[in-house]
Amino acid sequence: MAETTYKTGEKAPETATYKVGSLVNGGAANQDNTEVEVKKGEQFPPSPSTNEAAYWVKSSE
DSSP: OOOOEEETTSBOSSSEEEEEEEETTSOOOTTOOOEEEEOTTOBOOOOTTTOSOEEEEEOOO
16 A cells, blocks of 8 residues: 655644655655654645655654
8 A cells, every 4th residue: 555645735634753755856855864743734844855845754653
């Protein structure tokens, strides 16, 4: 089953820890392993390392 992704600017469906899965522009996000806590209703931020729009995935616990 594929991971659910959330784009920068979308609101988080639940409070959880998320990490960058990929960049919206197609760039690799493998150098960006930063995990951030996003609270329910907050918008997903840009990638911490590149400050570009990103697709976020819930971090495994």
